[in-house]
Amino acid sequence: MEQTLVILKPGTVQRGLMGEIISRFEKKGLLIKGMKMMQLTDELLNEHYSHLKERSFFKDLKNSMMSCPVVVMCLEGVDVVNVVRNIVGATNGRAAQPGTIRGDYSVSAMENLVHASDSPETAEIELTRFFKKEEILECNHKLLLNIYAAYEMVV
Numbered sequence: 001m002e003q004t005l006v007i008l009k010p011g012t013v014q015r016g017l018m019g020e021i022i023s024r025f026e027k028k029g030l031l032i033k034g035m036k037m038m039q040l041t042d043e044l045l046n047e048h049y050s051h052l053k054e055r056s057f058f059k060d061l062k063n064s065m066m067s068c069p070v071v072v073m074c075l076e077g078v079d080v081v082n083v084v085r086n087i088v089g090a091t092n093g094r095a096a097q098p099g100t101i102r103g104d105y106s107v108s109a110m111e112n113l114v115h116a117s118d119s120p121e122t123a124e125i126e127l128t129r130f131f132k133k134e135e136i137l138e139c140n141h142k143l144l145l146n147i148y149a150a151y152e153m154v155v
């Protein structure tokens, strides 16, 4: 089944929104396969945000992401990359739809609370970047009974 990386950014941790945001993913029916707190480094962020290195806000973005520990999560589900991007909403919190995490809790383009992988290919690379193999745990897919129809689950 597909997996994706979510990062609860420093803004989420500092504003006491970790529980609220984790709860949205749980209530949707997504499996949490890995979760830990960590302090991000300049080196890791140069890699993670390499697509933004020419942008004027790159240094500010890295400083923000290093301003306190973050929570990294591995979520699993059918088509989970798209499902999570829809729950998270558009990049700029001011433009994100109400009902999405960014639409409900952010008024900023940078301080938008959550990172979520943007494709299954990126998700694989990003999960390897933030988790050791043994930190992503097995769990019984019987937990998904009545969350998906049997024919939807390609385990």
Ligand code: IDP
Residues within 6 Å of the ligand: 052, 057, 061, 090, 091, 109, 110, 111, 112, 114, 115, 116, 118
């Ligand atoms: P995404 O997080 O929605 O996938 P990306 O374009 O991958 O958006 O950008 C990564 C992060 O860089 C964003 O989540 C946001 O924190 C920051 N960012 C992106 N565009 C801007 C901008 O125009 N101004 C300030 N920060 C930005």
Ligand code: MG
Residues within 6 Å of the ligand: 116, 118
């Ligand atoms: Mg992105």
